[in-house]
Amino acid sequence: MKKIIRVTTVPISLGGLLKGQLNFMTNHMKVIGISSNGDGKLAEVSQEEGIEVIPVEMTRKITPIKDLKAVYHLYKIFKEEKPDIVHSHTPKAGTLSMLAAKLAGVPNRLHTIAGMPLLEATGVKRSVLDFVERITYACATKIYPNSFGLYDIIVDNNYTTRDKLKVIGNGSSNGIDTSHFDPALFSLQDKEELKKSLGIDETDFIYIFVGRWVRDKGINELITAFKRINNENSDTKLLLLGRYEKELDPVLPETEKEIETNPNIINVGWQNDVRPYFSIADVLTFPSYREGFPNVVMQASAMGMSSIVTNINGCNEIISDRENGLIIPVKDADSLYNAMRELAQNQNLAQQLAIGARPRIMELYERKAVWKSLLNEYKTLLT
Incomplete structure (x- = not known):
């Protein structure tokens, strides 16, 4: 059975923004979830989605030493698990896991863009974030903006080439359960x-x-x-x-x-x-x-x-x-x-x-x- 690892910075994204999706994918492949532990929240995601989870501490801020430790931890996991796909969400998880997956030789390195905080940044901070963004895109094999507008922004900023970009369906990372929101x-x-x-x-x-x-x-x-x-x-x-x-x-x-x-x-x-x-x-x-x-x-x-x-x-x-x-x-x-x-x-x-x-x-x-x-x-x- 094919194996996929899904990565987010914090467990609320893994179990909330992707609610139900991970469990759906278990019918077709082995799914492992990686995120920060979040005071035990990651274990809740494991139970709710019916997947194996592995905690890797990641921060939402720029923390070079902690970030390097996270890359090394992810690299070791990817080398051991040998996934067919690593698919990341959220900015920090994207950068760290795409870099680690490339170093580990994972063949399909996918990252979903669901917003770009750097668009509101200026000066040195914007330059740093632009550089980090380009690293993520360079290490990934496919980039999935979750809206057509984001697709255009990525192209306009020359972050990557069009052949790496694709919007899944009509947009959205997880859609919406209209039987629940009724x-x-x-x-x-x-x-x-x-x-x-x-x-x-x-x-x-x-x-x-x-x-x-x-x-x-x-x-x-x-x-x-x-x-x-x-x-x-x-x-x-x-x-x-x-x-x-x-x-x-x-x-x-x-x-x-x-x-x-x-x-x-x-x-x-x-x-x-x-x-x-x-x-x-x-x-x-x-x-x-x-x-x-x-x-x-x-x-x-x-x-x-x-x-x-x-x-x-x-x-x-x-x-x-x-x-x-x-x-x-x-x-x-x-x-x-x-x-x-x-x-x-x-x-x-x-x-x-x-x-x-x-x-x-x-x-x-x-x-x-x-x-x-x-x-x-x-x-x-x-x-």
């Missing part, structure tokens, strides 16, 4: 009870954001825009799901203060199940600066919601302006405010945009279709 699963009573528990009135218009509360996700612009909306119309609420990453990408102090003090910003923190909150919201607000192929926008659309997104790759592939949502410029709080205001004032428009959201997801990004497309790619490479 608004029909939540009754009117369920929604009324949740609204009541959160202090939301039936007349309130509800915006929702799901993701990391960081600068790159457009949180500063979102809070600025919502504050203006809310001052004009007190029957508006903003549901925030997620958490800060203050060490990596902090928001402005005034943004954090507004989140903590505005009674109409409802901070529910990190939630393992975001569906109940989508079920009561009216519009997803997702003003991100950069993405690969955003799961949150797929999830909201599958739950039958319209979305306000920025004009970036991934977002502008899932959302078509004025068809299933609104597309606005990046880093533009005024445009975000105008879009949020328009949908609150014209709720019929918000509902019309929502009608086309779920069918588009079901047609293009159903999870099992994405898995089958990737499996076909593996089979092609292995023959």
Whole structure:
């Protein structure tokens, strides 16, 4: 039986971003997962996906000594296991595992690009990240951008040649399970009870954001825009799901203060199940600066919601302006405010945009279709 090793920097990516995919692949090949241990989280991935796992400590920051140790550890694993394919996700895991796999002589070295943090970097940091990116691409035999927009960015920056690049299916690293993200699963009573528990009135218009509360996700612009909306119309609420990453990408102090003090910003923190909150919201607000192929926008659309997104790759592939949502410029709080205001004032428009959201997801990004497309790619490479 053919053997594949899948590598991510942290186990939440291995078991979350690729949920179900690893188990699906075990029907066709032996699958081993590698990631940092994550306080025992890697063992949970092993149990949930039914795969063997091997912990290799990797950091998300640039840590040269730890990185070299990780490369050596990965190299030893690859030499011992002799996989037919090493397939990595997330930036740090990609660089370390592609280098180690090349040194170990692994024939198929695959890396999925699901976003490029370096796009927001400048100066020396950007130069370093560009160099690291080129190392990853040089060591890989195939690069899979998970959106067509990312494909174009990679080509425009001359990171690698077109013959190494391919988008699997219609994009996305794992697609979406539309039987799980289904608004029909939540009754009117369920929604009324949740609204009541959160202090939301039936007349309130509800915006929702799901993701990391960081600068790159457009949180500063979102809070600025919502504050203006809310001052004009007190029957508006903003549901925030997620958490800060203050060490990596902090928001402005005034943004954090507004989140903590505005009674109409409802901070529910990190939630393992975001569906109940989508079920009561009216519009997803997702003003991100950069993405690969955003799961949150797929999830909201599958739950039958319209979305306000920025004009970036991934977002502008899932959302078509004025068809299933609104597309606005990046880093533009005024445009975000105008879009949020328009949908609150014209709720019929918000509902019309929502009608086309779920069918588009079901047609293009159903999870099992994405898995089958990737499996076909593996089979092609292995023959």
